[in-house]
Amino acid sequence: MAESPTSSDELDDSVQFIYEPVTSELEQVVDNLGTLARQAQLTGDPSLLEHAIVSGGKKVRPAITLLAGGFHPGHEDVLITMATAVELLHIATLVHDDTIDSAKTRRGQATVGNIWGDDVAVLLGDYVFAASATYVCETGNLRVVRRFSETIMELARGELAERFSTHDWAQGVDEYNLRTYNKTASLFCTAAQSGGILSGGSEEETEALNQYGYNLGMAFQIMDDILDFMGTEEELGKPVGNDLMQGTLTLPVLLFAAQHPNEDVVKRLAAGGRDESDLKVMVDMVRNSPVMGETSAVLEGYRSRANEAIAKLPDARPRQSLEALTEYVGHRRS
Amino acid sequence: MAESPTSSDELDDSVQFIYEPVTSELEQVVDNLGTLARQAQLTGDPSLLEHAIVSGGKKVRPAITLLAGGFHPGHEDVLITMATAVELLHIATLVHDDTIDSAKTRRGQATVGNIWGDDVAVLLGDYVFAASATYVCETGNLRVVRRFSETIMELARGELAERFSTHDWAQGVDEYNLRTYNKTASLFCTAAQSGGILSGGSEEETEALNQYGYNLGMAFQIMDDILDFMGTEEELGKPVGNDLMQGTLTLPVLLFAAQHPNEDVVKRLAAGGRDESDLKVMVDMVRNSPVMGETSAVLEGYRSRANEAIAKLPDARPRQSLEALTEYVGHRRS
Numbered sequence: 001m002a003e004s005p006t007s008s009d010e011l012d013d014s015v016q017f018i019y020e021p022v023t024s025e026l027e028q029v030v031d032n033l034g035t036l037a038r039q040a041q042l043t044g045d046p047s048l049l050e051h052a053i054v055s056g057g058k059k060v061r062p063a064i065t066l067l068a069g070g071f072h073p074g075h076e077d078v079l080i081t082m083a084t085a086v087e088l089l090h091i092a093t094l095v096h097d098d099t100i101d102s103a104k105t106r107r108g109q110a111t112v113g114n115i116w117g118d119d120v121a122v123l124l125g126d127y128v129f130a131a132s133a134t135y136v137c138e139t140g141n142l143r144v145v146r147r148f149s150e151t152i153m154e155l156a157r158g159e160l161a162e163r164f165s166t167h168d169w170a171q172g173v174d175e176y177n178l179r180t181y182n183k184t185a186s187l188f189c190t191a192a193q194s195g196g197i198l199s200g201g202s203e204e205e206t207e208a209l210n211q212y213g214y215n216l217g218m219a220f221q222i223m224d225d226i227l228d229f230m231g232t233e234e235e236l237g238k239p240v241g242n243d244l245m246q247g248t249l250t251l252p253v254l255l256f257a258a259q260h261p262n263e264d265v266v267k268r269l270a271a272g273g274r275d276e277s278d279l280k281v282m283v284d285m286v287r288n289s290p291v292m293g294e295t296s297a298v299l300e301g302y303r304s305r306a307n308e309a310i311a312k313l314p315d316a317r318p319r320q321s322l323e324a325l326t327e328y329v330g331h332r333r334s
Numbered sequence: 335m336a337e338s339p340t341s342s343d344e345l346d347d348s349v350q351f352i353y354e355p356v357t358s359e360l361e362q363v364v365d366n367l368g369t370l371a372r373q374a375q376l377t378g379d380p381s382l383l384e385h386a387i388v389s390g391g392k393k394v395r396p397a398i399t400l401l402a403g404g405f406h407p408g409h410e411d412v413l414i415t416m417a418t419a420v421e422l423l424h425i426a427t428l429v430h431d432d433t434i435d436s437a438k439t440r441r442g443q444a445t446v447g448n449i450w451g452d453d454v455a456v457l458l459g460d461y462v463f464a465a466s467a468t469y470v471c472e473t474g475n476l477r478v479v480r481r482f483s484e485t486i487m488e489l490a491r492g493e494l495a496e497r498f499s500t501h502d503w504a505q506g507v508d509e510y511n512l513r514t515y516n517k518t519a520s521l522f523c524t525a526a527q528s529g530g531i532l533s534g535g536s537e538e539e540t541e542a543l544n545q546y547g548y549n550l551g552m553a554f555q556i557m558d559d560i561l562d563f564m565g566t567e568e569e570l571g572k573p574v575g576n577d578l579m580q581g582t583l584t585l586p587v588l589l590f591a592a593q594h595p596n597e598d599v600v601k602r603l604a605a606g607g608r609d610e611s612d613l614k615v616m617v618d619m620v621r622n623s624p625v626m627g628e629t630s631a632v633l634e635g636y637r638s639r640a641n642e643a644i645a646k647l648p649d650a651r652p653r654q655s656l657e658a659l660t661e662y663v664g665h666r667r668s
Binding site: 048096099100118119120122123124125126127129130131133134136137138140142145146149150152153155156157159160163164 | 374382430433434452453454456457458459460461463464465467468470471472474476479480483484486487489490491493494497498
């Protein structure tokens, strides 16, 4: 599925449109991250934290906080603080994930564990988790602080569930949904909901934003699942079908296994087999089967519900960006 | 240095005296930990969190919170909540420390990493960190919540400093003091100070408790340093001089090195040598030198200042327990 230059240009335009209302606020988030890295007073290599923080990324989550807080202007400072916390939390999870996965690179750059060792990566992740929690306290809003702590618990719970469910072919879509909420959607919920709370939105608005975050987060993860099968190794930075090869059973795989319980390969894997050639056959069967289309339909459902959730919010620039983000999540390539 | 039965009995009596005013509150802390373990809904082995939490320990830190809050009775519920958070934070650091050190056992029990693997241990530690932060939010006191987050940052900073300073013979006592504050005394400060804040103590009382925590925490770590050289392998559960063998330069070692810069072994190690026989010779030289007495004198100084800090607080039962704890820290064997 090679992309034409046109669609790529369109994607770039769409990204620019999404971020446009909060460009200067996002720059301040990036400034905050840089300041933290410089002031951290971590003994050892001074570039340690900077390395973890500056590794980039699209800053989707902090942008959601800023956009969700944009319906009631005048609260930019506290929103920037919150958005910084949200991005720091995301960075902390990446540092620990890379350590657990023994990943050597992320976005083309060597990981912290690769350069300084896993022990340092564990501790640096702890430090960034704590820094994120300290930033949230600066909002002065105890409800947001509490929700943030719960989110960290949910993130860990989701990652643990993923670990414990590798190669577990008895799991169903319910279990997938729960761990996907914990692992991915929880932080999207918190990013969106906190924007509502901190900008003084009503309970109804805040709940609408929470629902937006939930559905967008689920869609985001399912798009990841799809890209793992549909992208090229070059786009993904990892082999096609990598999740399945590692034993992580994503939505298309679970749908396929449920529909083909008597397929020989499925039976062998379900019986505890971990044969690499079986897993490779399974990757090819899944990517060439109708479950990819069915998974896309599930993704579309989440995207529709994300936009429905915020349909009652004012049809102003922040909502247009959030809707464009929903659109983007269904077409992103990485 | 075998202990006579009499002194051992005296220590037991002293421990009983310390905990006596807060016995029922500490039981509720333990109940809270058990409830959390049961309700955590961590997919996988249900005994996972229970294993980490029930691994015991003396509960010194939560006892400090409860005792520090005992000068103004009537705030038991919020103090129990805070004490639970303090113990959870301590447990989280132990889970990550054991992972980083690849420790196979703690207090005679297999570590989480040993049973379930390092990846699970990293995530479980994250979960317990987050659970501790969520508990603190239940106090409803934003000042305490903020201080708690900063403490997690300081803990990580201290551990990182220890990692980066292994085999670094250029470090001085100032660096030792800073990392010992971060690694150990910070949580003692927070345990004591939060008791004052949450029981409605004055700023003066709260600062006195903070100073008590600082000095007690520094003394606690220095006693650890001494025990590493003076205890027997049976008492310590690890080889004598283990810190130095691993490259961690504790107070007695730094004092010795500063006084004997021209000793051949010191010169070789300072030049980057890590020869195991050199390190063993160093262990023997340190443990048989006057620096052990000098280290004890530094310890005594911290213990005196701990008691001085709370001398202005009412001479009531909580203060007597805190003073007895100071006494205990100078005589503990493990």
